[in-house]
Amino acid sequence: MTTQLNKSKGENMGLPTLNDYLILEKIGTGSYATVHRAVRKGGNREVVAIKCVDSTILSKSAIDNLLTEINLLQILKHNNIVEMKDFFWHEGRIYIVMEYCDGGDLSSFIKRKSQLPETICRKFLQQLALALRYLRSHDVCHLDLKPQNLLLTRKPVLTLKVGDFGFAQYLSTSESKFTMCGSPLYMAPEILLRREYDARVDLWSVGVIMYECLFGKAPYSSSSLEELVEKIKSCKTIEIPKGCSVSPECKNLLMSLLKHDPNERLSFDDFFAHEFLDLAHAPTEENHEKAIALIQSAVKADTEGDIEEAFHLYSEALRYFIPQLTNEADHDRRKHLRVRVNEYINRAEKLKAMCMAGNSGKLESSGRKELLQGTSFGYQELRILSKSTTDMASALEMGEVGEQYLAEGNYDLALEKLRACLGILVPLINKEPPGRRRELLNQQIEIWLTQAESIKGLLATRAVDDSPKESKHLQDQCVLQ
Known part of the structure; x- marks a missing residue:
């Protein structure tokens, strides 16, 4: 790294110099450095921030810190890290050319x-x-x-x-x-x-x-x-x-x-x-690909008549798509994505209503048919077996209330109740001995965990209506420094 830095001292080697930039204004001052807004001459006249450090007044440790900073910024490239574009030394001063952040701090x-x-x-x-x-x-x-x-x-x-x-x-x-x-x-x-x-x-x-x-x-x-x-x-x-x-x-x-x-x-x-x-659903390229894969699986399940599975897949896909939508800056792409997201929301709502009404369709996917068909009788058996354990019985009642809120479209309360009941049941199953009650309890926990994840997807859809207003609010609050 030291060799790399030394190369930047030579101004006759085609490397950037201060003459390559037009200084516009000072935008920051520190104890040993000033920061200027500048424009790169020629080309696309890119606006940059240039940090000018007077190395003649720096201690050895301060210079070491500065060189460490330069070396790190040469390596670190990420959308949420200020990018270093160039650096050069001239007459005892070190100039670091950085990405210009027009929103201040x-x-x-x-x-x-x-x-x-x-x-x-x-x-x-x-x-x-x-x-x-x-x-x-x-x-x-x-x-x-x-x-x-x-x-x-x-x-x-x-x-x-x-x-x-x-x-x-x-x-x-x-x-x-x-x-x-x-x-x-x-x-x-x-x-x-x-x-x-x-x-x-x-x-x-x-x-x-x-x-x-x-x-x-x-x-x-x-x-x-x-x-x-x-x-x-x-x-x-x-x-x-x-x-x-x-x-x-x-x-x-x-x-x-x-x-x-x-x-x-x-x-x-x-x-x-x-x-x-919720970094798992952050608006990244990787997560966009996950959203597309989930939608493809949802459409397949929907076509095959597995409405329960299709509902959960649509809901999970929305948890990825909504952040993508709220983060999309291009007007045309945003408009196109909004139309698609609205279609997914509408279909998820229709499937949810069908699930709540007990219309389970063909239900031919492996394992799920048996799970759903056994839910009613199995759940009643679990309620009987849980009477001897007060906490378990109370938690099951909370879960029932959560399902009722879900059927009514009250997603906030539905999620609150399901979280509360799962917060009790999950620790209990770890202590539950093998047997019929453990088997039924595990089955019910899986059902409510899946429902809770689906509710999160439906709750995320609120951002579709809120995002334009919020985006404008964010922009209005952000001023040049």
């Missing part, structure tokens, strides 16, 4: 709105999580995650991008460091208290950013560093501000990230798999 975005709705917070966190998942795949730890370092672009759609890798290092969850780095307000307790730490410090920072998005301020906002340290030392309980409310999934993620003890903090794998983020 997340800090300014939050200040304009005071606090962000949970839906918008989820969008930003999902994009941040995608970037972090990519960084973890390269064993890179950012070490300075904060709203000021999360930049926004408005075209083709509003997108969050992680920037400023000045403190970033190669660091896994099994390696440890002691070096003090980052911004105190977003710094994990183990760094602030000068203890050994690993890559999990980034997760604490994500928790603070999430808190600030939702409530407009950091959880340990303080008037001085000493006050901040004292709050951290005392492990002061982090609470949701009075008068504010968030969904159970949102609160669970927030509080799981903001654990003072890194061993109790959410792991990266659990963070990426968390229900609130």
Whole structure:
């Protein structure tokens, strides 16, 4: 990597120089660097951001950090990471040419709105999580995650991008460091208290950013560093501000990230798999292919008369298609996709009504015919066998209520009841001895798990109506910095 950097010192080798750019305006100033908006001369006159660093006033460690940042940015290429396009050295200054983010940073975005709705917070966190998942795949730890370092672009759609890798290092969850780095307000307790730490410090920072998005301020906002340290030392309980409310999934993620003890903090794998983020259905090319495959399977099942299977497949496909639709910037493609999605929604609703009415069609798919035909009698037998276990009996009643809400189209309450009953039944089956009751209970859990997943697909369809308004709201709140 050192050789690669040294090559960029020569200005007579066809490499970029400051003369290749037209400087337009200064857009940022730091202790040893300034950032300018500029236009590349010739060609498509691309707008870029140029970070100018005065290397003559930097310490050796600061120069090392800068070179590490450049080397990392040469490697890291992801839609949610600010791209480095060029770099060059001239007369004691280092110039880093970056992708220009026309939406400013997340800090300014939050200040304009005071606090962000949970839906918008989820969008930003999902994009941040995608970037972090990519960084973890390269064993890179950012070490300075904060709203000021999360930049926004408005075209083709509003997108969050992680920037400023000045403190970033190669660091896994099994390696440890002691070096003090980052911004105190977003710094994990183990760094602030000068203890050994690993890559999990980034997760604490994500928790603070999430808190600030939702409530407009950091959880340990303080008037001085000493006050901040004292709050951290005392492990002061982090609470949701009075008068504010968030969904159970949102609160669970927030509080799981903001654990003072890194061993109790959410792991990266659990963070990426968390229900609130739903990365599994994020608008990526890979997930678009999954959606198409699911629709093909749904149409096949529908054609064969297996309406139960077709309903679940359509519902699951919608969980992939809706984020794709809300994220599509091209007007024509969006219009075409909206027509297709509306068709899938309508068909899923019709199939659901047929399922609820007991019209099971031909039901010729392997295993499902027997499962559905045995549901009524098997369920009644399970109810009788569960009478001796109060928790199980109560959970089965909740499940019945959930199915009734589903039949009525009240998806929120249906999902709430099914989640509640499954939250009781799943742990119970792990303790259940082999036998008829375990067999019936396992069968019923599978049915309700599938129904819960289908309801999530139907709930996701709300975004079809909400997305244009929300998209405009996001754009209106985002201003040039």
